[in-house]
Structures are given as C-alpha cells and as structure tokens.
Amino acid sequence: MMQEWKRQEIILLFHAVCNNPIESFHSGSDSYPAIITDLAKLFQKPDALVFEKIQHLLYLNTKGKYGKWSGGVRIDRDIFEEFNEDKERLNSVATKIREELLNSVVSYEDIFVDFEEVEAKEIERLQREGWAESYEVGNVSPSTKYCTIKRHDRIPTVSAIAKLRAGFKCEIYGCNYNPFIGLYNIPYVEIHHIKRLADGGEDTLKNIACLCPNHHREIHFDEKKEKLRESLQEKKRQIIWQRILK
Secondary structure, three states, rough: OOOOOOOHHHHHHHHHHHHHHHHHHOOOOOOOOOHHHHHHHHOOOHHHHHHHHHHHHHHOOOOOOOOOOOOOHHHHHHHHHOOOHHHHHHHHHHHHHHHHHOOOOOOOOHHHHHHHHHHHHHHHHHHHHHOOOOOOOOOOOOOOOOOOOOOOOOOOHHHHHHHHHHHHOOOOOOOOOOOOOOOOHOOOOOOOOOOOOHHHHOOOOEEEEEHHHHHHHHHHHOHHHHHHHHHHHHHHHHHHHHHOOO
C-alpha cells in the first residue's frame, strides 16, 4: 500500500537535506543512517520510504549531482521551488512543524476511538461484501508509531479510598460483578473519573466511581455511554445528600 506524504513532512525532509552534509544520508553498512531512522520515527514511516524521498530531494537540491532518482513527484518540486531561494523562511517553517509534531498530545481513549471507528467501517464492509478467514490478511511485521501521551498526576490515596468505600464492587446499579483477586492480593475493580481528567475533571472522591472492567469499557465506548454517566452522577448526588442529612 502506497503511503501518502504530507506537505509538512516533505518540508522537514528538504530542511534536513539543506542543513546536513550529503554524506550523512548514506551509510557504508546495510542499515540506514541515523538521520534517516530519526526522521522515520518522527513521521511514523518505514526507513526505506524516507530514504527514497530524501534521494528525490537531494537530486533537486544538487541539480542532479546527488540522489538516485530524478525530481520526485510534483509536490517535491513545488516545495523545492518555494523554499530553495528562501532558506531563512525554510528554517522558520521547519522549526514550527517539528515542534508541532514533537508536542502533539494523544490520549489513550482517543487512540481507541479512532481505531474502533475504522474497525466498525471494516466490519460493515465485510458483512456487506462477504468475508473469509485468511492468513494473508494482517501484518507480520507491524510498524511502530511514536506519539506523546498526556498523563495526569493522580493521588493513590483517592483511588484507594474510593475502592474501600465501594467495597471493591461495581457502582453501576444492578451490576453483580464478583471481582477476581488481582495484583497485591487485592480484589480487582477499576477507577473511573465521571468527568474525564482530560476535560478538566477533578481527581477527587466526588468525581470518582468504581466500575467493573465491562462497565468501564461501556461507559467510555458504548452507544449508550451518556446514560451510564448520568446514572453515576445521579448516584453520587444521592450519596452527597445522604451525608448532608446525617
């Protein structure tokens, strides 16, 4: 499958070509040079694909003296013509692009949602067109993607009290979850923040509920997740009022 190149990525590659010795893009061994590998990780693309694109840009930048393939595709030539005579602007734009790539923040939940959306479309297509098991489907050597994951600092005492308060049971009404014994000889139940930390939620007892693994997945990904969240919020309000009345 052909992988598409984004304009920002080609700009960064052209910036690398203009600011590094030609020798740094070649290696005497079978492995790719470090600069190629680093760029491949940044773009989440195979080393071979980055090396090939570099060759096109080298050819353009040296007027055919270096580089294995002549000229590349139209977007390569357009970026060369746009920035070749304005290296100061190239440096400025490339710096901004690199910062955006390195500082991009992704949450685990968003990763799951993105994958499940694509997966759902595939299920719909396969059901419509027919499907059969095949060992030819898949990837025996999956590529690695690098991204920055945003993590919030949490207080262990808060989740510990929440679990003790719930008796290690699921707080969804009617759930008869019987926890198994997990690590450290403690009944396994999961902590859920009713308002996500990513959305500005608090890491406090009033914003926390204990859920079984099944309901925890449902409250994040089920089509009726909003009703589950409302049910939890109502339960928390009732608990608060009961404590006030006491």
